[in-house]
Amino acid sequence: MDIRQQKQYENFLEPRRQEISNFLWISKHWDPKIAFKQGSRRPTPASHKEAVLQSPRIQELLNELSRQQNIPKSQLEKQIRTILDEIGYDRKMKVVRWLGLALTKICMKVLSGLYINTAKVQEIKSVMGNCPVIFVPSHRSYGDFILMAYLTFTYDVEIPAVAAGMDFHGMWGMGTVLRDTGAFFMRRSYNDDSLYWTTFKEYVFQLVTKADVPIEFFLEGTRSRSNKSLPPKFGLLSMILKALFLSQVPDILFVPISINYDRILEENLFTYELLGVPKPKETTSGFFKSLKIIKEHFGDIFIHVDEAISAKKYFEGKIQRTSHNVGPIHQQDMTEEEKNLIPQFANEIVHRQQKNNVLTVFNLIALVINNNYANERVSFTLDELTKQVMWMKQILETLGCFIHTTNLEKSIKDSFIIHSNLIRLDSKNKVCLISNEVTQEKISPLKLKGHALSDKTMTYSVPFIMLQIYVNPSLHYFVDVAILAIILNKGSSLIKDELFQTYYFLRSLFAKEFIIFTSLMGMEFETAVNNGINFGVIECTDSGCHYQLGSNNKLTEFLLNALEPFQLSYFITFSVLQGASLLTDEKTILANVQQVVENAISINKEFIHPYCLNLDTLTNCLSTLCSMNIMKKSRRDNKNMYSGNSEKLREICERFEIYIPNCHMRKTTVLNLTLQNKL
Structure with missing residues (x-):
């Protein structure tokens, strides 16, 4: 049997190839399934904005600011309307249909197939209507946004309102087109603008509680240049869940979606960005230049829709929603207990996305x-x-x-x-x-x-x-076994508790690199041990009391090679930080590490993977050190500044150093010291 049939994937581009006219299909009568039925009269994009303006929260804020700043309330209302016009989505089906026709033509030219697990889409459709539905795709390309709209139109699901960055808003013409197809825009920085911040939060609250369209957002916040899962961001997720915690909706269904590309549209751009070349500004002219891709071939794209996660069931027994029964709803906020549960929920979504990668x-x-x-x-x-x-x-x-x-x-x-x-x-x-x-x-x-x-x-x-x-x-499929191989490669034999403690240290160190749910680390360790034994990478001695490296040298070598660029990157970063001044800006740290690696590569006596130059791994390392309270991050003169605890840095470097391959360790350390002396 075709493996695509086993997994129930359907090439939903194939019917477009076979039909006489794509125009007839894109012009079809469209009666989509809505996410959350609100009554006999459907809400509109304009009604959402008006509801935000008239909401008790916004009205109270306007009254307060009017008194504090001695500004007429009507003037502040104009500012709110301007903000809402900047944020709010729209829906114009003529635009949707013409874009859908253009996308069909492009996909048929550059793709072999566009696959989806159709049965799951139909299952999601069957449970829509009774509560908000949130689509949460992985984010590897700008194509994700377009593909999701294309998917929902194809399967007669209401096109979602999609959270988009302000980069697109400023694109002449394209910002309007994106808004007309469902994009609502959010600033990446609010600069303590309480009027904007409160308005945006209220707009999201309005979409969750009163809209009948699905909502779509990218949990990672930005495209992953490295094609790995990024640590989730919690801001928009918190705004959405607030409606459930305050009992304003009966439930919220979150649908994790994995999008995988045979060839990524932005592969060249991402490569240069990882090496430090600044991302070009999104412009309309740049968009049209990018259409040259129609001369190339990009293979297949896979979209895997997972089981919907009921937030009500997930949080059942973990929170007490009755705590919000006192006082007006618009004055309520989430409790600390509720806020602390959100990272766990976010990690569950990321875990689902990873598990269903193709x-x-x-x-x-x-x-x-x-x-x-x-x-x-x-x-x-x-x-x-x-x-x-x-x-x-x-x-x-x-x-x-x-x-x-x-x-x-x-x-x-x-x-x-x-x-x-x-x-x-x-x-x-x-x-x-x-x-x-x-x-x-x-x-x-x-x-x-x-x-x-x-x-x-x-x-x-x-x-x-x-x-x-x-x-x-x-990499996330075998990172845990690889870490065990790194530990046991020292040649020592360890009891299980010792092996776990070292595994926990290294796995925590790479937690930003290879996302893991901390509470699942024990279970992941046991799975890794069993897999390692089954593969012959690990073997037990003394009746199972001690563990040592197994006899499968070929696989062990592969596992060690797979993680070596990450090990070296972190070790060199630790070394540079130890030689840095008490307070150093991020760019200086990154530049110094890259210079060390460049010098090591130029010697060319043995292979050092150029991926050690990539800035994503280096910033992940800095972020991890901050979460471990070894470094502190601050903002000064529009720069990210880092200060470190020299004693803790020395300790973690010494502890990590023993797991670095010796030949590389000596070389990078000498080069690093040479560079520090020059600086």
């Missing part, structure tokens, strides 16, 4: 090529690649991963076509990474996020960074 064969190819380069084996044939991909496929499927392929050899050949910008076969049928010479435009050092890397370094690093983007989605 990997393509190119993700396996990227893993294999990455591992070969880490072993300094840069020459291997297509037959060798195919055997290693088959081996990797068996391992990942054992770990619960779903890999989209019906014919492995054909999928490998297709990958060379889809990713012809990154990999190719030479005249001897050997697999090669494609490296194009990079000549950078002059960018002001003030705009760079880190060190000004040389053209030589950029030319060498870009293909490796891009390749790693396709390695990353698979």
